[in-house]
Amino acid sequence: MTxxxxxxxxEVRSPAGxxxxxxxxxxxxxxxxxxxxxxxxxxxxxxxxxxHRIWEQKDIGLCRTHYADSCVMHTLNGPNxxxxxxxxxxxxxxxxxxxxxxIAEDVIWSxxxxxxxxxxxxxxxxxxxxxxxxxYGAGMGKAQMATTVADCVVxxxxxxxxxxxxxxxxxxxxxxxxxxxxxxxQADADRLGDPARHAWRQAWIDRVRAHETRGPDADHPASxxxxxxxxxxxxxxxxxxxxxVSPSIEVSWPTGRYGWGRGYWxxxxxxxxxxxxxxxxxxxxxxxxxxxxxxxxxALRWSACGVHAGTGPWGAPTGREILVAGSSHYVLxxxxxxRDQTIFDELAVLRQVHGGxxxxxxxxxxx
Amino acid sequence: xxxxVTVGATAAGAGAGExxxxxxxxxxGAGAGExxxxxxxxIVGAAADVWAVLQLLLCGQAxxxxxxxxxxxxxxxxxxxxxxxxxxxxxxxxxxxxxxxxQRLVSPRSLxxxxxxxxxxxxxxxxxxxEGVITRVWVVAATALDATAEPAVAVARxxxxxxxxxxCQGDAADHxxxxxxxxAHILGLGVAALDAGPPAASSSQVWVMRAxxxxxxxxxxxxxxxxxxxxxxxAHDRLVLAVARVQGSEAPLHQRLALSDPLPGPAPVSx
Numbered sequence: 211m212t213x214x215x216x217x218x219x220x221e222v223r224s225p226a227g228x229x230x231x232x233x234x235x236x237x238x239x240x241x242x243x244x245x246x247x248x249x250x251x252x253x254x255x256x257x258x259x260x261x262h263r264i265w266e267q268k269d270i271g272l273c274r275t276h277y278a279d280s281c282v283m284h285t286l287n288g289p290n291x292x293x294x295x296x297x298x299x300x301x302x303x304x305x306x307x308x309x310x311x312x313i314a315e316d317v318i319w320s321x322x323x324x325x326x327x328x329x330x331x332x333x334x335x336x337x338x339x340x341x342x343x344x345x346y347g348a349g350m351g352k353a354q355m356a357t358t359v360a361d362c363v364v365x366x367x368x369x370x371x372x373x374x375x376x377x378x379x380x381x382x383x384x385x386x387x388x389x390x391x392x393x394x395x396q397a398d399a400d401r402l403g404d405p406a407r408h409a410w411r412q413a414w415i416d417r418v419r420a421h422e423t424r425g426p427d428a429d430h431p432a433s434x435x436x437x438x439x440x441x442x443x444x445x446x447x448x449x450x451x452x453x454x455v456s457p458s459i460e461v462s463w464p465t466g467r468y469g470w471g472r473g474y475w476x477x478x479x480x481x482x483x484x485x486x487x488x489x490x491x492x493x494x495x496x497x498x499x500x501x502x503x504x505x506x507x508x509a510l511r512w513s514a515c516g517v518h519a520g521t522g523p524w525g526a527p528t529g530r531e532i533l534v535a536g537s538s539h540y541v542l543x544x545x546x547x548x549r550d551q552t553i554f555d556e557l558a559v560l561r562q563v564h565g566g567x568x569x570x571x572x573x574x575x576x577x
Numbered sequence: 578x579x580x581x582v583t584v585g586a587t588a589a590g591a592g593a594g595e596x597x598x599x600x601x602x603x604x605x606g607a608g609a610g611e612x613x614x615x616x617x618x619x620i621v622g623a624a625a626d627v628w629a630v631l632q633l634l635l636c637g638q639a640x641x642x643x644x645x646x647x648x649x650x651x652x653x654x655x656x657x658x659x660x661x662x663x664x665x666x667x668x669x670x671x672x673x674x675x676x677x678x679x680q681r682l683v684s685p686r687s688l689x690x691x692x693x694x695x696x697x698x699x700x701x702x703x704x705x706x707x708e709g710v711i712t713r714v715w716v717v718a719a720t721a722l723d724a725t726a727e728p729a730v731a732v733a734r735x736x737x738x739x740x741x742x743x744x745c746q747g748d749a750a751d752h753x754x755x756x757x758x759x760x761a762h763i764l765g766l767g768v769a770a771l772d773a774g775p776p777a778a779s780s781s782q783v784w785v786m787r788a789x790x791x792x793x794x795x796x797x798x799x800x801x802x803x804x805x806x807x808x809x810x811x812a813h814d815r816l817v818l819a820v821a822r823v824q825g826s827e828a829p830l831h832q833r834l835a836l837s838d839p840l841p842g843p844a845p846v847s848x
Contacts, residue, residue: 227707230647230661313660315648334648334659355659379848383728389848449738457746458784466729466843470784470800471746477734502707503686503753523730523848544750556730560848 214321216431216498222252224501225314233258233314244325245366247275253327254317256364261333264300265312273297276369283372286535286558288567289410306349307337315357315551316539318509320497327364330497330509332357332539332551339385345392346385356381357462359537359553361495361511373494373511375536378557379465389465389557390525390564397566408568415515415533423492431506432496435540435547439512443483443491448476455547462551464536475550485524486516486532494535506542511535518563530569532562581636582671582718584692584700586678627688628681630711631704637669646712652816653716655724655841664714671721673700680820680833682791684754689789689796691820691835701818701835703787703798715786715798717818720838729843736782736802744768745799747785754789762823763788763797766832770799770817773834778804783817795829796820803839813839 221240225233241252250256260276263269273296283290290299304310312333319329334357339349357380361373379389400408425440426432434454441451452472461469463478483489491514498508513535519527536554540547562569626644633641645661654671658664679692688711691701698719705713737743745767749760767783781803788797799817804810816837821829 226648227646227705227710227712229643229645229710231643233647311660313648336660336663380727383846389846452738456751457748458751458786460786463732464730465846465848466727467732468729469732469734470786470802471734471736471782473734473736473738474732476738477732481732523846525848543753546750548751556848 213324213326216320217500219252220500222254222319222499224316224318224499224507225254225258226316226501226507234262242325243367247367250367253319253321253329253364256367257317257319257329257331257362258314261312261314261331265304265310268304270297270300270304273300276367278368278370281368281370281372283374284535285374285376286533286555287561288408302344306341306343306346307339307354308341310335310337316507318497318499318507318539325365327362328495328497329360329362329364330495330511330537330539331360331362332537332553333360334358345396346382346387350386352385354381354384356384357551357553359509359539361509361537373535373537375553376555377464377553378555379560380556382557383465389560393557393560393566394564396561397564400561400566400568405568411533411562411567411569414513414535415531418492418513418515418533419490421490421492423494425493426496430496431498431542431545432508432510434542434545435508435510435538436493436496438547439479439491439493439510439538442476442479443489443514446483448480451479452476455550456543459547460549462549464552464554464556478552481522482514482534483516484520485518485522486514486534487519489514489516491515501541504543505548508540508542510538510540512538524560524563528563528565529572530562530565532559532569534559581674582694582700583674583676584679584694585676586680586692627683627704627706627709627711628690631688631690631702631714632675634664634711634714635668635673635675635702635716637665637667637672639665641665644710646707646710649712649714651714651716653714654718655720655726655838673702673716673718675702682789682794682796682820684789684791686754687787687789687796689798689818689820691818691833699833699835701820703796703818705787715816715818717798717816717835717837720840724841726841726843728846730848731845736780742779744771744781745783745785747788749788752785752788754791755795756790758825759788759790759795759823761826762795762821762829766795766797766819766821766829766834767799767817769832770819770834770836771801771803773817773836774801774803774815776806778806778810780804780810781812790823793824794820794822813842815839 277293315332336355356377358376362369363371438451441447495511538552541549630644649661651658651664682689688704700718784800786798801815804812818835821832
């Protein structure tokens, strides 16, 4: 149940295909935003503008008026809790990649209850590694351009919960690093210290396996893509799913995967599934918004897990249970997917493959 | 201008009948009548502005920036860019100068332009438009010497998923600016694009990326996946821009194809 239908308020526009001046233009409010700063015209403007103010204008302290004290930021590397950790994380990132341009591609939002907003913000950020980064060390002037999806729950001008998915393996490659080497080093560090700090991962896996979410209603635009993910990943009916997308679907998946056509789309889904046995998945949230010319943008946030017992780009099977969480943004035309942009952090997946984040190998070896 | 490629009018077929860009406004929809003159003029006016902006962009002129989508994506000469500033920087290094008399087709959502370089090579550009703002651009031309692709995880694929194969894949329903009678021409032009290239295995495939009708003409952008005709099987991608005059079910007139060089393939990554 939502307070605003997915296609209400067409004046609250996607940033897709708009000039920078149009996206950042100030003006009167276009949407009821109780408790939000007056500068924000609507929920899309809030997301895009606060990102601009914090990351580009470098007013990092605004995190304190835009994140709840008890906020939780979920990533596949672990949760980040509390606003001061958000401030510190932002400072660290900008000290290494100062010239970050966060170019908004879309904000697919819903109002899940009056004044309670959910946004799925797709950004492709360009930045140069000039400072010292905790993972990559000293900057060598290499550029990176990674796509991120940030899903936020927002109320009263505050982000109370966030899920952050970044194409970190692609970023590592762009900077000349081996994702395998980076992930292995992270995994080595993960095995030191208190293993209880990785408990969040097992809790997330347990929720996926419990499969308690219900999925979108049939009359919501997200129901179609959700049904296709179901057909592919739960029923292993990749042809059935592929026949329902455009024959010329454009596909962008993490770590440089890019192609056209049903065969490529099915191949991406099948590759993931082939890695992971005893596969389970959930659709955790969905939203849809109108795009120009009658197209529809759909965001699906999903979680998946399975035992790494299949071969593929992640290397030899390890028998470890792996958690994958991500967001898929689709463009629908006449109800059919013509574009799929899926993001998950494949570097964090590799970190688990190498035994990090609490991922244990079975004592009896891979079965 | 550094290493500029200059593109002029097509060698054949140039003339008043080819200035489709200026008849496109009147041709969109059921046909222009007196009452639609103002709307047609507005469309033509807007189209002219978009053409001017595209020309500025393709020359790497910063003045284009404010008229481009902030999230502009460009695929040109083997390079891909994201964001309007990177696109301008790319064309500042690899400019493409289209003269005003090249073949142009325009619709509310699309702009296609095709001409010849001085040495007779057909070169084209296709732009997606949203309310007069350029949001995506593909340039169909030679691949620049400095073009490389990012490393990428390889994905095994079956482009047909059937023994019953269609060489050109697409669906007319994905192209709302295409008149339904023109879809057969689009498919035919796609197959012609595949046949126009070097010998390719039967597993080669064409996808219709974009297609629209405009004033008795059609324009289409295709992506080709060309498998070598020999073993080991290797594939590369190319872009093709096709424009043609069409009339019912008759074979297209004044058909022109611009075929890109092979696009750089990503080095496979083992994670």
